[in-house]
Amino acid sequence: MFILKFLGVTPQYDFLATLRNLIQPGITTKELDQIAEDLILKKGAVPAFKGYMGYPAALCTSVNEEVIHGVPGPRQLKPGDIVSLDLGVKLGGYYGDATITVPVGEVSKEAERLLRVTEMALYEGIKMARVGNRLYDISYAIQSLVESNGFSVVRDFVGHGIGKNLHEEPQIPNFGRPGHGPRLKEGMVLALEPMVNEGGWQVRILPDGWTVVTADGKLSAHFEHTIAVTDTDPEILSLPSSSGEGQKILRS
Numbered sequence: 001m002f003i004l005k006f007l008g009v010t011p012q013y014d015f016l017a018t019l020r021n022l023i024q025p026g027i028t029t030k031e032l033d034q035i036a037e038d039l040i041l042k043k044g045a046v047p048a049f050k051g052y053m054g055y056p057a058a059l060c061t062s063v064n065e066e067v068i069h070g071v072p073g074p075r076q077l078k079p080g081d082i083v084s085l086d087l088g089v090k091l092g093g094y095y096g097d098a099t100i101t102v103p104v105g106e107v108s109k110e111a112e113r114l115l116r117v118t119e120m121a122l123y124e125g126i127k128m129a130r131v132g133n134r135l136y137d138i139s140y141a142i143q144s145l146v147e148s149n150g151f152s153v154v155r156d157f158v159g160h161g162i163g164k165n166l167h168e169e170p171q172i173p174n175f176g177r178p179g180h181g182p183r184l185k186e187g188m189v190l191a192l193e194p195m196v197n198e199g200g201w202q203v204r205i206l207p208d209g210w211t212v213v214t215a216d217g218k219l220s221a222h223f224e225h226t227i228a229v230t231d232t233d234p235e236i237l238s239l240p241s242s243s244g245e246g247q248k249i250l251r252s
């Protein structure tokens, strides 16, 4: 259990909370990336995405119809936008990965609902991350919450195991058959990350080779935590372990 306790101090949700507070109309995605990288380096951690398969930044910033892997640049956020902030860090040889999607100023009721449903789907998935369950119990819990709210789950990208590498086995689709897939075992560390579209699930990749957008141009949201399967409740490693926030949500 040493590894789990160690990962419990991965600080990236603190980073995301800091970034969330800086979100306001006019800020550019590049400024957010620069701040994220400074925060990470100041903690003695390493930005996990920078240089990964040639990715040029520490943070992924995906705005509105952008699903994931939006590359930070001169784009200024404006009122009504939603922006996902996806951040990976490496500390003491172990990786952590987390994402939040944040409203910029006032957003539409539908955008608000999309954010709420996507975050709820993440927590429905986490609740299923228990010894005795199967991997696709997690997938199914996410999918059902999303689809019962009239949204769709992205199929071309999935969550993943994580540890000494950013991406490890198993792949974790956000859809699947309950009671199927590998058995969950104590000590598994997983990055669960529902990517939820307002419209259809189809996506395409922009010519920059990174940015994934919805095929129909409708909104998309993304929430992610790094979690551990334990002998009791799942532990959310990408939350500050002192906060108790995740455990409260899991019990509600």
Ligand code: MF3
Pocket: 048, 049, 050, 052, 053, 055, 060, 069, 086, 087, 088, 097, 160, 191
């Ligand atoms: N959270 C994403 C993932 O799990 C981010 C990877 S972006 C990359 O794949 F730049 F590192 F590729």
Ligand code: CO
Pocket: 097, 159, 160, 191, 193, 224
């Ligand atoms: Co991830």
